Amino acid sequence: MTLATSSINDILAAAEALFSEHGYAAVSMAQVAQASGISKSNIYHHFSSKDDLYTSVLRHACQDTLKQVQQLSASQGDSIEQLRHFSIHHFQHLHQKSRITKLILRELLDGGHEHSRLLAQQVFHEISLQLKSLIQKGQEQHYIRNDMDAHHIAASMVALNIFLFQSWPILEHLPNSTFTENTNSQSMLFDILLNGFARPNTPH
Amino acid sequence: MTLATSSINDILAAAEALFSEHGYAAVSMAQVAQASGISKSNIYHHFSSKDDLYTSVLRHACQDTLKQVQQLSASQGDSIEQLRHFSIHHFQHLHQKSRITKLILRELLDGGHEHSRLLAQQVFHEISLQLKSLIQKGQEQHYIRNDMDAHHIAASMVALNIFLFQSWPILEHLPNSTFTENTNSQSMLFDILLNGFARPNTPH
DNA sequence: GTCTATAATGAGATAGAC
DNA sequence: GTCTATCTCATTATAGAC
Numbered sequence: 001m002t003l004a005t006s007s008i009n010d011i012l013a014a015a016e017a018l019f020s021e022h023g024y025a026a027v028s029m030a031q032v033a034q035a036s037g038i039s040k041s042n043i044y045h046h047f048s049s050k051d052d053l054y055t056s057v058l059r060h061a062c063q064d065t066l067k068q069v070q071q072l073s074a075s076q077g078d079s080i081e082q083l084r085h086f087s088i089h090h091f092q093h094l095h096q097k098s099r100i101t102k103l104i105l106r107e108l109l110d111g112g113h114e115h116s117r118l119l120a121q122q123v124f125h126e127i128s129l130q131l132k133s134l135i136q137k138g139q140e141q142h143y144i145r146n147d148m149d150a151h152h153i154a155a156s157m158v159a160l161n162i163f164l165f166q167s168w169p170i171l172e173h174l175p176n177s178t179f180t181e182n183t184n185s186q187s188m189l190f191d192i193l194l195n196g197f198a199r200p201n202t203p204h
Numbered sequence: 205m206t207l208a209t210s211s212i213n214d215i216l217a218a219a220e221a222l223f224s225e226h227g228y229a230a231v232s233m234a235q236v237a238q239a240s241g242i243s244k245s246n247i248y249h250h251f252s253s254k255d256d257l258y259t260s261v262l263r264h265a266c267q268d269t270l271k272q273v274q275q276l277s278a279s280q281g282d283s284i285e286q287l288r289h290f291s292i293h294h295f296q297h298l299h300q301k302s303r304i305t306k307l308i309l310r311e312l313l314d315g316g317h318e319h320s321r322l323l324a325q326q327v328f329h330e331i332s333l334q335l336k337s338l339i340q341k342g343q344e345q346h347y348i349r350n351d352m353d354a355h356h357i358a359a360s361m362v363a364l365n366i367f368l369f370q371s372w373p374i375l376e377h378l379p380n381s382t383f384t385e386n387t388n389s390q391s392m393l394f395d396i397l398l399n400g401f402a403r404p405n406t407p408h
Numbered sequence: 409g410t411c412t413a414t415a416a417t418g419a420g421a422t423a424g425a426c
Numbered sequence: 427g428t429c430t431a432t433c434t435c436a437t438t439a440t441a442g443a444c
Contacts, residue, residue: 042410105313124371151381189356193400211427253420
């Protein structure tokens, strides 16, 4: 049990909130100090630089998400129901951990320093693995079409959720928008996709 | 013909490249000056502040994209072929105008100042309109299922393209990745989706 | 481990000559 | 319209006492 000291966690939590909301460059160490209630110099005592603080935040956040995603797989029902279950919980996870989600999406845009990209990649890989196993099982049991690549089906499920997450502020304010409720749209998008990869004549 | 002077265009072009690649806060006016070959003070002669420069870049970029998207609709074939055509060209557009694409995606993450979000929203709205008209025509002609909302079908098409655009660096480096070629994956994702919203027993 | 004080640098923005 | 030189302030990071 190598529990980090309380002040380190305070710093990481404050930094995570600020970095995810405004991005690396837009956040100053003074802001982190004020938000965490810990003096600037003390932060430099625990982290060698602003960059060190940032990568620590990213590493901490990704490890946390990684564990959560690994525990996400088990559920009742056939393959289709398990996929729907996963999709719904993946979407909930994006929102519950919205700061980490934004951090990773920012890393994608920034082209990422080698190290950061590897962390983001681990998260993607873990989600991809979970989904792939569910999909391939569904293909073996003939719930899911065999002429489609499992990775691409997985990607499309993730894509819809992420798009809905990050574009929601715009979607809901679109003229004549039918995007009135978050989870409802998620369900509709999943059903469109499900019709695409489910085997014809299965009861869904 | 209110054509802006050459130096203003130089500044806007350099700023667009830098802002899209690194984000607003990470770019200094000195960098813009060096990249555009125009002195810092001269930039302040044309733009009242860094913020003014940024919003000008965004406005300029969005107007440009808006025009391009409006010219994207006309094509041969039935509704399904027109949708495939639109999807492919939308995807190409994201890459050809990758700097603008990144600018808009950044705006989504930053939560946007009111004004910026409205600009991004116009682009989404225009794409949404084009797609909606194609989809509804397809529904009237019974190529596309009537029990699905046109807006959500449109959103899912956009979602897959945007996800592929922004996640490609990670997707292609995933272990055992089947994401080997950009346009090929785009085609596969579209086909999964198409199976979802196309009417059964149509020849596609 | 935690702080106050301060150094050193870089940022946005302006003055004023040409 | 364009530049050099400069102002002012915020930023990262360090020194050193407790």
